[in-house]
Amino acid sequence: MKIKSGSGLFSVLMVAALMLAACSNSNGSSSPSASGPATSASAPASESASPSAEEQPKDPLGKYPEPVTVSMVLGARTPESKDVPSGLTPDQNGYLKKLKEMTNIEVKYAWTVPYEQFNQKFKLSIASGDLPDVMWVDQVTFEQFKEQGILGDLTEAYRDYASPTIKKWMEFDGGATLNMMKSEDGKLLGLPSYSDANQSLQTVWIRADWLKNVGLEVPQTFEDLERVADAFAHNDPDQDGQQDTYGLALMKSLNFWGFDARGFFNTLGAYPYNFIPGADGKLVAGETLPETKDALSKLADWYKRGLLDKEWAFKDENKVVEDMIAGKVGMSFGEWWYPNWPLNLVKDNDPKAEWINVPLPSYNGNPGKSLVPRARLGKIVVVNKNFAHPEAAIKMANFYPEMTKKEYNDVATPANGYVYEWYEPRVSNPTEMETNYIQVNEALKTNNDGYEFENGSGALLYETAKKYANGDQASWGLTFSRASEDGGWGITRQVRDSGQIVRSGFAGPPTPTQVEKGASLLKLTDETFTKIIMGSASVDEFDKYVEDWKKLGGNDITAEVNDWYAKNPMN
Amino acid sequence: MNRTSKRMLRLKEELPFHLLLLPGVVFIAIYHYGPLAGLAMAFQKFQPIAGFFHSKWVGMKNFEYIFNLPDFSQVFWNTLEIAVLKIVFGLAVPLLLALLLNEATKSWFVRSVQTSVFLPFFLSWTILGGVLFELFSFKGPINALFAWLGVDPVLFMGDAGWFRAILVGSDVWKGMGYNMIIFLASIAGINQNLYEAAQVDGAGRWKQAIHVTLPGMAPMIILISTLSIGGILNAGFEQVLVLYNPTVYSSADVIDTFVYRLGLFDQQYSPAAAIGLFKSVISLFLVSLSYYLAYRFSKYRIF
Numbered sequence: 069m070k071i072k073s074g075s076g077l078f079s080v081l082m083v084a085a086l087m088l089a090a091c092s093n094s095n096g097s098s099s100p101s102a103s104g105p106a107t108s109a110s111a112p113a114s115e116s117a118s119p120s121a122e123e124q125p126k127d128p129l130g131k132y133p134e135p136v137t138v139s140m141v142l143g144a145r146t147p148e149s150k151d152v153p154s155g156l157t158p159d160q161n162g163y164l165k166k167l168k169e170m171t172n173i174e175v176k177y178a179w180t181v182p183y184e185q186f187n188q189k190f191k192l193s194i195a196s197g198d199l200p201d202v203m204w205v206d207q208v209t210f211e212q213f214k215e216q217g218i219l220g221d222l223t224e225a226y227r228d229y230a231s232p233t234i235k236k237w238m239e240f241d242g243g244a245t246l247n248m249m250k251s252e253d254g255k256l257l258g259l260p261s262y263s264d265a266n267q268s269l270q271t272v273w274i275r276a277d278w279l280k281n282v283g284l285e286v287p288q289t290f291e292d293l294e295r296v297a298d299a300f301a302h303n304d305p306d307q308d309g310q311q312d313t314y315g316l317a318l319m320k321s322l323n324f325w326g327f328d329a330r331g332f333f334n335t336l337g338a339y340p341y342n343f344i345p346g347a348d349g350k351l352v353a354g355e356t357l358p359e360t361k362d363a364l365s366k367l368a369d370w371y372k373r374g375l376l377d378k379e380w381a382f383k384d385e386n387k388v389v390e391d392m393i394a395g396k397v398g399m400s401f402g403e404w405w406y407p408n409w410p411l412n413l414v415k416d417n418d419p420k421a422e423w424i425n426v427p428l429p430s431y432n433g434n435p436g437k438s439l440v441p442r443a444r445l446g447k448i449v450v451v452n453k454n455f456a457h458p459e460a461a462i463k464m465a466n467f468y469p470e471m472t473k474k475e476y477n478d479v480a481t482p483a484n485g486y487v488y489e490w491y492e493p494r495v496s497n498p499t500e501m502e503t504n505y506i507q508v509n510e511a512l513k514t515n516n517d518g519y520e521f522e523n524g525s526g527a528l529l530y531e532t533a534k535k536y537a538n539g540d541q542a543s544w545g546l547t548f549s550r551a552s553e554d555g556g557w558g559i560t561r562q563v564r565d566s567g568q569i570v571r572s573g574f575a576g577p578p579t580p581t582q583v584e585k586g587a588s589l590l591k592l593t594d595e596t597f598t599k600i601i602m603g604s605a606s607v608d609e610f611d612k613y614v615e616d617w618k619k620l621g622g623n624d625i626t627a628e629v630n631d632w633y634a635k636n637p638m639n
Numbered sequence: 640m641n642r643t644s645k646r647m648l649r650l651k652e653e654l655p656f657h658l659l660l661l662p663g664v665v666f667i668a669i670y671h672y673g674p675l676a677g678l679a680m681a682f683q684k685f686q687p688i689a690g691f692f693h694s695k696w697v698g699m700k701n702f703e704y705i706f707n708l709p710d711f712s713q714v715f716w717n718t719l720e721i722a723v724l725k726i727v728f729g730l731a732v733p734l735l736l737a738l739l740l741n742e743a744t745k746s747w748f749v750r751s752v753q754t755s756v757f758l759p760f761f762l763s764w765t766i767l768g769g770v771l772f773e774l775f776s777f778k779g780p781i782n783a784l785f786a787w788l789g790v791d792p793v794l795f796m797g798d799a800g801w802f803r804a805i806l807v808g809s810d811v812w813k814g815m816g817y818n819m820i821i822f823l824a825s826i827a828g829i830n831q832n833l834y835e836a837a838q839v840d841g842a843g844r845w846k847q848a849i850h851v852t853l854p855g856m857a858p859m860i861i862l863i864s865t866l867s868i869g870g871i872l873n874a875g876f877e878q879v880l881v882l883y884n885p886t887v888y889s890s891a892d893v894i895d896t897f898v899y900r901l902g903l904f905d906q907q908y909s910p911a912a913a914i915g916l917f918k919s920v921i922s923l924f925l926v927s928l929s930y931y932l933a934y935r936f937s938k939y940r941i942f
Contacts, residue, residue: 194906195687208906587900594885598884598886
C-alpha cells in the first residue's frame with residue numbers, strides 16, 4: 069500500500085496516527101509500531117472512522133485532542149537579549165509552552181548542545197541512525213536524507229495545513245525553491261526557509277571620512293577604486309602620521325559570506341565558484357574563464373603594491389573585522405548587512421568613522437555586475453518517515469509567524485522566557501526585507517506613527533529609524549542597513565532594479581562528481597588562486613589550473629550541472 | 640601430589656589477580672576490539688540509516704577510489720616526511736636534553752628546566768597556534784630579529800619550506816618535555832656501580848656518558864622508537880589543521896586533514912574508513928617490523 073495523494077487515505081492515516089499517539093502518549097515516534105508500513109497496515113481497521121475525520125476542518129494551528137509528542141534536537145545559540153531569565157533552559161522556552169497550549173504539540177529534545185557543537189553532534193546522530201521526528205537541516209543534509217529514504221512525505225500535510233502566510237512566502241519566487249524540495253516522483257519532502265536572493269548582492273563599503281582625508285571622490289570605475297585602495301594604503305588616510313593601513317579588506321577564503329573577493333571578481337566580470345550561463349546558453353564554471361585570470365592578476369598586482377594585507381591568506385573573518393575596528397582598513401566588498409555588524413563597531417571605536425555604500429564600479433566601460441545566486445536557501449523543515457504526524461511539523465512552522473503578530477507582542481518577550489533563537493523551525497519571510505523597507509520609508513516620509521506594518525519587525529525598524537533621525541547613534545546599524553535609501557538594502561535594491569546583475573544558473577544539490585571530487589577541486593582552486601595572488605605562482609599557472617580542473621572532474625561536473633539546468637531552466 | 644592438583648592450587652592462588660584484570664579486559668574488548676567490526680564500513684557503501692547490515696557491499700571500491708584521488712599521493716608523502724622528521728627530532732632532542740640535564744648538578748636548576756620544558760606539553764594546539772601565528776607573523780618578533788640582522792622579512796606561514804620547519808620544530812618543542820622525563824627516569828635507573836667502575840678505569844664525564852649512560856638507556860630508547868614508529872602515518876592532525884592554509888597545502892596537507900575534509904565535510908564515511916584501515920595496516924606492519932628488529936639487535940621484548 070503506497071501513500072499517494074488523496075484526502076481519503078490521508079485522513080485514514082491521520083486517524084491511525086492519532087490512535088497510535090493516544091496509545092503511546094510519550095515518544096510516539098521512535099517505537100517501530102509507529103513506522104510508516106505499520107501505520108498503513110493498521111489503516112483498514114480504522115476505515116470506518118474515516119468519513120467523520122474527513123469532515124473535520126484542517127486548521128493550520130488546530131489543537132490535537134491528545135498531546136502529540138515530537139522529538140527534536142537543538143543547537144542552542146546564546147540568546148541575543150539580556151532580558152532572558154537566567155537559568156532558563158531550552159526545554160523551558162516560552163514558545164514551547166505556548167505551542168503546547170495552542171496545538172497540544174509537546175516538543176521533547178533528545179539532546180541540546182551549544183550551537184557551535186551542533187553540526188558535529190548531529191552528524192554523529194546521523195551516523196548512528198538515531199534521528200528525531202522533526203528536523204531543521206541544511207541543503208546538503210536534506211539531499212543526503214532524501215537519497216537514503218529517511219524523509220517523510222509532507223505533500224498532504226503542506227497542502228492541508230500550511231497557513232496562508234507560509235503559503236504566500238513559498239509563492240514569493242513562484243514556488244521555485246519549494247519545488248527543489250520535491251522527490252523524483254513529486255512528493256514534497258521538506259518545507260524550505262529561504263530569503264530574497266538579492267540579499268547576496270555585492271556592493272562596496274568605503275569609509276567616507278578617509279576618502280575626504282586623501283582627497284578622492286567616490287569611485288565610479290575600477291581605476292578610481294584602485295586609486296582609492298592605493299591612497300588608503302599609502303597616503304595615511306587616518307592621518308595619524310603612521311604607515312599602518314592597507315587598501316582592501318580580504319579574508320583567507322576568496323568565496324565566503326563576507327570580507328571575501330566575490331565583489332572584486334564580479335567587478336571585473338569574473339564569477340569563480342559559480343556556474344553562469346555562457347554564450348551558448350549552457351552553464352559554464354566561472355573558475356575556467358579568462359575574466360577570472362584577469363581578476364587574479366589584478367589581485368596579485370594589488371598584493372605586490374601593498375594594497376592588500378601581507379597576511380590576508382591567514383586571516384579569518386574575525387581577524388579582518390579586528391583590523392576594520394582598529395582602523396587599519398577602510399574598504400571592503402560585501403552585502404547589505406555590514407552596518408549592523410561590523411561597521412557599527414568601527415563607529416563605536418572611532419566616532420569619526422563614516423561609511424558609505426556604493427554599487428560595484430565599472431570596468432573597461434562595462435558596469436560591474438554582481439552575482440546573484442539562483443536561490444538563497446536557508447534551512448529546511450523535514451520529518452522522519454517513521455513519524456506519525458507529519459502535519460505537526462507544518463503546524464510548528466505555522467506557529468512561529470503567528471507569534472510575531474501584534475497581539476502577542478507583549479506576551480512573547482525574552483523577559484517572559486520566550487527565546488526565539490531556541491525555537492525551531494523558523495521559516496523566514498522572503499519578502500520581509502523589501503516590505504519593511506518600503507513601508508518604513510513610506511511611514512517616515514509621512515511621519516505616520518500609526519502606520520499598519522505588515523511585519524512586527526517593520527514596526528521595530530520604524531521606531532529605530534526614528535531614534536536614529538533624532539541622533540541616537542546606537543540605532544545607526546539597523547537603520548543604515550535596512551532602511552536608509554543610500555544604505556545597505558537601499559543601494560542593493562537600486563542595483564537590482566537597474567538590472568546590473570548576473571544570475572548563477574545552478575541551485576541543485578551537489579552532483580555525484582561534486583560529492584566525489586568537489587573537495588579535491590576546491591583545494592586545487594584555493595591553492596592556485598591564493599598562490600597566484602601572493603606571488604608564489606605566476607599568473608600563467610592559471611592556464612594549467614584550468615586544464616587540471618577540467619581533467620580532474622570539472623568537465624564531468626559541468627556536464628552534470630547542465631543536465632540539471634536543462635531540467636530546471638531559469639524563467 | 641600430582642600435576643593437576645598442583646595446577647589447581649596455582650589457579651586458586653592466581654584467581655584474584657585474574658579477576659582484578661577482568662574489568663580492564665572487558666573494557667578493551669568493548670571499546671577497542673568491538674569497534675573493529677566497524678571496519679566493515681570500509682568495504683561498504685555505508686549509509687547510516689541502512690546501518691552495517693543493510694548497506695551495500697562494494698569490495699575494494701573505496702580503496703580504489705581513495706588511491707585514485709588526485710591528492711592522495713601528495714598527502715601520503717607529506718604525511719610520511721613530516722612524521723619521520725617529527726619522530727627523529729622528537730627522539731634526538733629530548734635525548735640530548737636528558738643527557739645534558741643529567742650532567743647538571745644544581746637541583747634547583749634541573750627542576751626548573753624540567754618544569755619549563757614540560758610546560759608546553761599541556762597547552763592545546765589551538766592556543767599554541769595563535770601564539771605561533773603572532774610569533775612568526777610578518778610584523779612579529781622573529782621578523783623583527785631578522786630585520787635587525789639585516790635579513791629581509793619572511794612570510795613564514797605562507798612559505799611551503801619554512802612552514803614544514805615550523806611544523807616539526809613546534810611539535811618537537813611541545814612534546815620534548817615528556818620524552819625527556821622518561822629518559823631521565825631511565826638514566827636514574829642505571830646502576831651507580833657502573834659509573835664508579837668507569838671512573839676507576841679512568842673514564843671522564845664524556846666517556847661515561849657514551850659508554851655507561853647511553854647503553855643503559857638503550858632499552859628505553861628502543862621502546863620509545865618502536866612505539867613511535869607505529870604512529871608514522873600520524874603527522875599531527877590538530878597541529879596541521881590549526882596552522883595550515885592553501886599556500887602550504889603542497890608541503891603540509893596530510894592524510895588526517897584530508898580525511899577530515901573528506902569524512903566530516905563531505906560525509907564520505909566509507910572512503911574515510913578505508914583510509915583509516917589503510918593507515919592501520921601499514922602501522923601494524925611497521926610496529927611488527929620494529930619489534931622484531933628491537934628483539935634482533937638488543938634482545939628487547941615487550942611480551
